[in-house]
Amino acid sequence: xxxxxxxxxxxxxxxxxxxxxxxxxxxxxxxAKIREVYERYGFDPIETPAFEYTDCLGKFxxxxxxxxxxxxSVQDDDEQWMSLRYxxxxxxxxxxxxxxxxxxxxxxxxxxGWVFRNEKPGPGRFRQFMQFDADTVGAPGVQSxxxxxMMMADVMEALGLKRGQxxxxxxxxxxxxxxxxxxxxxxxxxxxxxxxxLRGMDKFDKFGAEGVRLLLGVGRKDESGDFTAGVGLxxxxxxxxxxxxxxNSLDDLVDYSDGLxxxxxxxxxxxxxxxxxxxxxxxxxxSDLVRTAGYDKDRISIDPSVVRGLExxxxxxxxxxxxxxxxxxxxxxxxxxxxxxxxxxxxxVKRFTGRDVPATGFSIGxxxxxTALKNLGxxxxxxxxxxxxxxVMDGDTEGLTRYQKMVQDLRAAGVRAEMYQGNWKKFGNxxxxxxxxxxPLAIIQGxxxxxxxxxxxxxxxxxxxxxxxxxxxxxxxxxxxxxVTIKEANxxxxxxxxxxxxxxxxxxxxxx
RNA sequence: GCAGACGUAGCUCAGUUGGUUAGAGCGUCGGAUUGUGGCUCCGAAGGUCGGUGGUUCAAAUCCACUCGUCUGUACCA
Numbered sequence: 001x002x003x004x005x006x007x008x009x010x011x012x013x014x015x016x017x018x019x020x021x022x023x024x025x026x027x028x029x030x031x032a033k034i035r036e037v038y039e040r041y042g043f044d045p046i047e048t049p050a051f052e053y054t055d056c057l058g059k060f061x062x063x064x065x066x067x068x069x070x071x072x073s074v075q076d077d078d079e080q081w082m083s084l085r086y087x088x089x090x091x092x093x094x095x096x097x098x099x100x101x102x103x104x105x106x107x108x109x110x111x112x113g114w115v116f117r118n119e120k121p122g123p124g125r126f127r128q129f130m131q132f133d134a135d136t137v138g139a140p141g142v143q144s145x146x147x148x149x150m151m152m153a154d155v156m157e158a159l160g161l162k163r164g165q166x167x168x169x170x171x172x173x174x175x176x177x178x179x180x181x182x183x184x185x186x187x188x189x190x191x192x193x194x195x196x197x198l199r200g201m202d203k204f205d206k207f208g209a210e211g212v213r214l215l216l217g218v219g220r221k222d223e224s225g226d227f228t229a230g231v232g233l234x235x236x237x238x239x240x241x242x243x244x245x246x247x248n249s250l251d252d253l254v255d256y257s258d259g260l261x262x263x264x265x266x267x268x269x270x271x272x273x274x275x276x277x278x279x280x281x282x283x284x285x286x287s288d289l290v291r292t293a294g295y296d297k298d299r300i301s302i303d304p305s306v307v308r309g310l311e312x313x314x315x316x317x318x319x320x321x322x323x324x325x326x327x328x329x330x331x332x333x334x335x336x337x338x339x340x341x342x343x344x345x346x347x348x349v350k351r352f353t354g355r356d357v358p359a360t361g362f363s364i365g366x367x368x369x370x371t372a373l374k375n376l377g378x379x380x381x382x383x384x385x386x387x388x389x390x391x392v393m394d395g396d397t398e399g400l401t402r403y404q405k406m407v408q409d410l411r412a413a414g415v416r417a418e419m420y421q422g423n424w425k426k427f428g429n430x431x432x433x434x435x436x437x438x439x440p441l442a443i444i445q446g447x448x449x450x451x452x453x454x455x456x457x458x459x460x461x462x463x464x465x466x467x468x469x470x471x472x473x474x475x476x477x478x479x480x481x482x483x484v485t486i487k488e489a490n491x492x493x494x495x496x497x498x499x500x501x502x503x504x505x506x507x508x509x510x511x512x
Numbered sequence: 513g514c515a516g517a518c519g520u521a522g523c524u525c526a527g528u529u530g531g532u533u534a535g536a537g538c539g540u541c542g543g544a545u546u547g548u549g550g551c552u553c554c555g556a557a558g559g560u561c562g563g564u565g566g567u568u569c570a571a572a573u574c575c576a577c578u579c580g581u582c583u584g585u586a587c588c589a
Contacts, residue, residue: 014580058589070589086589119588120513199587222585226515310589393547427547435549446547460549467550477548 015121016128026370026379027130031112033158034132034364038110041151043134046109048091050116054081056094056352072118084116088133088363089348096137096359097352105138105357112366124371133342135361137349142282145170145316145344145360146289152320152340152362153299159369160378161322163298170318171306172283173343176201178276179244183237195311196231197241202307204245205337212245213238239266245305249297250287253304254280286316308341317343318362326372336372340364387416388495389434392424393446406443406455406491413492415499434460440502441495444483455491458483461502 012018019027035045054073071083085091088111096103112132121127134151136144149168156166180186180194200215207220214220216238219230233241243264247253255261260277262268283302290300308317319341326336342362349357373379390407392399403419410417420430434442444456462482470476486494 070587090589117588123582220585222515226585228586312589391548425546428545428549431549433549442548444548448547456548458548463548464550471551473545473551476550477545480548483548 013127015126017126021384023370025384026374027366029379030159030366030370030373031130031132034112034155034366035110037151037155037158038134041108041134041147041154043108043110046092046095046111047113048085048088048095048111050084050114051082052085052091052094054083057083057085057090070118072116085113086117087115088113088131089135089345089361092133092135092137092361093348093359094352096357097349100349100353100355100357103137106144107137108135109137110134124368126367129368130366132364132366133361135359137359137361138357139360140346140358142286142316143289145318146286146293148342148360148362149286149300149318150290150293150295152318152364153295155364156320159373161376165324165376166320166322167298168300168318168320169303169306170283170286170300170316171302171304172279172316173313174275174279174282174315175244175304176279176307178273178279179241179270181273181275182270183233183240193231197233198307200231201241201245201305204305209242209246212242216241236266236269240264240270243267247304250280250283250302250304256280256284282316308343310343312345312348313343314346315344316360317341320362320364322372324376326375336368338365339369339372385416385440385499386438387418388441388443388499389430389437389439390417390419390443391427391430391434391445392420393427393444394450395424402445402450406445409492410495413496415492415495431458431460435464441498443491443495445488449485453488454485455488456480456483456485457491457494457498459498459502461505 054071057071071086073081073083076082092109092111096107110133112130114128115131116128118127134148136148149170152168153166156168176198177186180190180197185194185197197216200212203215204212207215211220215228215230216233217230217235218232219228221227243266244253247264253263253267255263260272260280262270262272283304287302306317306319308319319338321338322336340363342360344358344360346356346358349355349359370379388410390403390410392403394400394402400419407417407419420433422429422433424430431442439460442458442460444458445454449455458480459482466481467476470479470481484494
């Protein structure tokens with residue numbers, strides 16, 4: 001026995017997926033709905049390429065030792081490092097900066113595309129995924145942040161989500177900055193600790209108040225025994241932060257009636273500062289704007305516990321969260337978290353231009369949304385009907401032209417149709433193919449039908465239903481269930497009628 | 513990145529203290545049925561036991577390393 005030749009193993013790089021017809025159709029449907037909302041709000045599309053020079057993307061500068069940490073990078077032929085984009089915000093900042101003299105501000109723009117992250121993949125977490133962003137560049141007022149929140153809420157409903165199935169949560173980074181300042185972490189050299197406090201607060205959903213206390217204090221050990229170092233804050237300061245996280249609304253924390261006073265115990269001991277005041281006042285303004293526009297707190301909720309880890313946010317931050325249970329393939333309920341978020345980033349364009357260009361915007365995680373919506377049955381993935389199959393009984397030239405003509409007549413009438421392209425001599429295989437492909441109808445014309453100027457149309461869906469009642473194969477074959485004989489001239493009309501009937505049946509079943 | 517679990521046919525999984533030719537179900541393909549899907553029956557193909565190295569007369573089984581998957585955690589611009 002000869003050794004097998006070493007075959008090359010076909011394999012997908014980890015963290016990447018092939019997308020099926022179903023996935024692609026679902027994505028198209030979803031992005032079309034999102035786009036419609038953005039357009040209605042007066043946003044215009046822009047597209048930037050997948051690659052950018054690495055230094056333009058942000059914190060990975062050319063002198064970084066590992067340009068592939070977190071991003072996928074390659075070296076151009078002139079030795080410059082280029083990277084695949086890891087979000088759509090940094091490329092937008094680059095585009096705006098490069099064209100700042102031509103762009104009419106405020107610039108309202110949206111875009112969707114693939115982004116890439118070179119990090120550990122997990123279930124529902126890939127190294128290539130799609131985002132769909134909207135941003136307003138050059139508008140400093142919180143009214144544009146309020147608009148973003150309302151637009152996100154409208155997107156959720158355009159996707160078919162009902163009140164109570166989602167919520168847009170809003171906070172202001174200045175409030176958190178104010179807290180940091182008040183507890184003595186406002187200085188330059190406390191950047192790292194500040195960041196760790198924010199990260200700890202961000203875990204409130206996951207670990208609850210107790211977990212956050214540990215992370216802000218002495219540190220936390222997880223189930224596997226791995227230890228996360230704590231920030232080591234004082235008890236009183238941790239109390240204040242937990243009060244913020246546990247608050248359900250602004251009114252729980254602050255009294256606006258007489259200047260600005262804190263209502264809760266630990267917060268009251270902190271001294272107010274400019275950041276605090278600006279943060280709370282901006283949040284109040286956003287709240288007033290969206291409430292007056294008719295968005296109640298079941299759609300847009302002012303929630304001081306929203307953090308968002310990103311360092312570049314400078315003001316309002318917001319995220320869209322799904323409130324219904326999402327189950328995975330195994331049927332377990334998974335913590336789904338947010339499907340989109342954003343905020344104000346006033347410093348991003350300044351990096352390139354030196355000019356103050358305020359901006360705010362958000363990103364929707366299309367891939368994650370699809371997973372969740374599929375689960376909820378909100379994506380009509382089964383409404384693409386497989387083609388009508390024209391079977392082949394005579395494979396000579398004359399026969400093939402006849403069958404091909406039928407197919408073209410059907411196509412011209414707008415019916416999805418195809419001629420069997422496999423080995424026509426095994427007729428059983430043709431119907432088996434049609435069955436597995438979920439074809440609604442099969443068109444059959446052999447020499448007998450041909451001589452009589454007739455065609456047989458087999459309803460494969462009805463036939464499948466009838467098969468349950470027939471047990472022996474001879475009867476099954478000879479009774480030719482759900483099959484009609486028609487005149488050649490009536491082919492297109494009859495096919496359309498039968499398809500329409502099947503469609504009605506489907507509607508009825510869906511309603512039942 | 514850190515910690516743990518796991519890796520046997522396309523899929524789901526058996527495989528005894530290390531011992532002949534590594535099995536089953538499902539799926540795939542062929543036939544019964546050369547002009548009719550499903551059911552039933554018969555038959556076949558399909559395996560570097562994740563990879564490499566080691567211990568041993570002998571390794572799917574034990575050891576080391578490595579790759580991959582899953583869980584938790586960290587990071588997530």
